[in-house]
Every structure is written in structure tokens, then in C-alpha cells.
Amino acid sequence: MPEQLPEQLREKVQQLALDYQQQGKPTEWFESLYQQAQGDPAQIPWAKLSPHPILQDWLDQSQISGQGKTALVIGCGLGDDAEILSDLGYQVTAFDISETAINWCRQRFPNSKVNYVVADLLALDPNWKGNFNFVFECRTIQSLPLNLREKAISAIAQLVAPKGTLIVITGFRETEDPPKGPPWPLSEVELSLFKAFNLEEVKRISFTVPQSEALHQLRLEYLKQ
Numbered sequence: 001m002p003e004q005l006p007e008q009l010r011e012k013v014q015q016l017a018l019d020y021q022q023q024g025k026p027t028e029w030f031e032s033l034y035q036q037a038q039g040d041p042a043q044i045p046w047a048k049l050s051p052h053p054i055l056q057d058w059l060d061q062s063q064i065s066g067q068g069k070t071a072l073v074i075g076c077g078l079g080d081d082a083e084i085l086s087d088l089g090y091q092v093t094a095f096d097i098s099e100t101a102i103n104w105c106r107q108r109f110p111n112s113k114v115n116y117v118v119a120d121l122l123a124l125d126p127n128w129k130g131n132f133n134f135v136f137e138c139r140t141i142q143s144l145p146l147n148l149r150e151k152a153i154s155a156i157a158q159l160v161a162p163k164g165t166l167i168v169i170t171g172f173r174e175t176e177d178p179p180k181g182p183p184w185p186l187s188e189v190e191l192s193l194f195k196a197f198n199l200e201e202v203k204r205i206s207f208t209v210p211q212s213e214a215l216h217q218l219r220l221e222y223l224k225q
């Protein structure tokens, strides 16, 4: 596959997402992108092949142990964040809407203890509600258009067990005006939707990623009451 510059890849991905959105299928472009990549992670703009450094930073600071606890990774992509949580002792479930991505995870980590599952955040098994001590959401909500935001946030919020922790990593926009995307960074009003599900915001940090599509990013830590 010919090498693409990051800017070219980003434009290709944005066009793919918008084409599917116009066809009324806003979550189906992910599978198409993973299939087109044919196993080459350079074709997946968010693939780092390592855990997200801002998740790693939180795990290092909190010195948390996952022994005897469950964790869930939303829109897990190629699986690196799920694997680091598994290494800490969590019993991890990681899901993605893309079957190709999930098969890719299984190939990358053949001896993994992670339960990799194909599932749609917008149509999850109701038995998952309240079942996870630790939930990690990284950049899935921002990859969905604004009209799906409330549904996506409500689905994520309901997965967290009482006294459980939710970590969200996302692009952030300072205004409530609709952004041009994808990605579509989250606003303060959108983030406040988590509070309606008894999730208290404990801490947030801002950070920027050079050359990232969404320059201003947040890591938010929530505690379920």
C-alpha cells in the first residue's frame, strides 16, 4: 500500500466518515477503514501500537491494582489500552463496532486474557449496565456525530459500577457551536451529561498533542456515586 502523509490520511478518513454519514450510516465507516488498512496500522490515524500515554500517566499516579476488579474499554481499536489494564490484573472486556479491529486485536495479542468482543456502543447488552469497576473511553464519543452524542454518553455512563471509575480522554471545544469534524470534540454542555448519571467529576487535566486533529484535549476522571 503506498505510504500516505498524515494530512492525506486525515483527509481520506474525514471524507470516508462524511460519505457514510450522508448515507445515514454514521458508524459503518470504521469497519470500512479497518478493512482497507489490510493489517497496516499506518493506515489507521489513531493507531499508536502502545497504550495512550495519558492513560498510562493516570495509572502510574493512582498506583491502582486491578486484582479482583472488572474493566471495560470502549471502542478499543487495536487493543493496547485493554492490554495494559489486563497487565494490572483487571478482568478486561474490550469492544469495538469493527469486527476487523477485534480480529486484529486477537491476532496482535494471541495469549491475551482480554475478552475482545464485537459490540455497538449504541446497542449494548443491557446486562453490562453497572458491571464494570473501571471504564475507559478514549476518543470514541468524538468520532460520532453530534446527534448521537447523548446516546453514546448515556450508554457509557450506565456501564460504571457503584463506586467505580470512568476515565474519558477526548478532544474539547471551548464553544457550544457545532464543530467541523470528524473528530467532533466535546463541549462543556455535552460533558455535563455524565453528571445526570451520578458520575462526579473528580479531576480533569488539559493537554495538547502535536499534529493532532483535536489540539485541545482533556482527561477526565469520574467517580460513580
Ligand SMILES: C[S@@+](CC[C@H](N)C(=O)[O-])C[C@H]1O[C@@H](n2cnc3c(N)ncnc32)[C@H](O)[C@@H]1O
Residues within 6 Å of the ligand: 027, 030, 031, 046, 047, 048, 052, 074, 075, 076, 077, 078, 095, 096, 097, 098, 101, 119, 120, 121, 122, 137, 138, 139, 140, 143, 144
Ligand atoms: C477514534 S477511534 C479510537 C480508538 C481507541 N479508543 C484509541 O484511542 O486508540 C474510535 C474507535 O471507536 C470505534 N467505534 C466507533 N463507534 C463505535 C460504536 N458505536 N460502538 C463501538 N465502537 C465504536 C471505532 O471502530 C474505533 O475503533
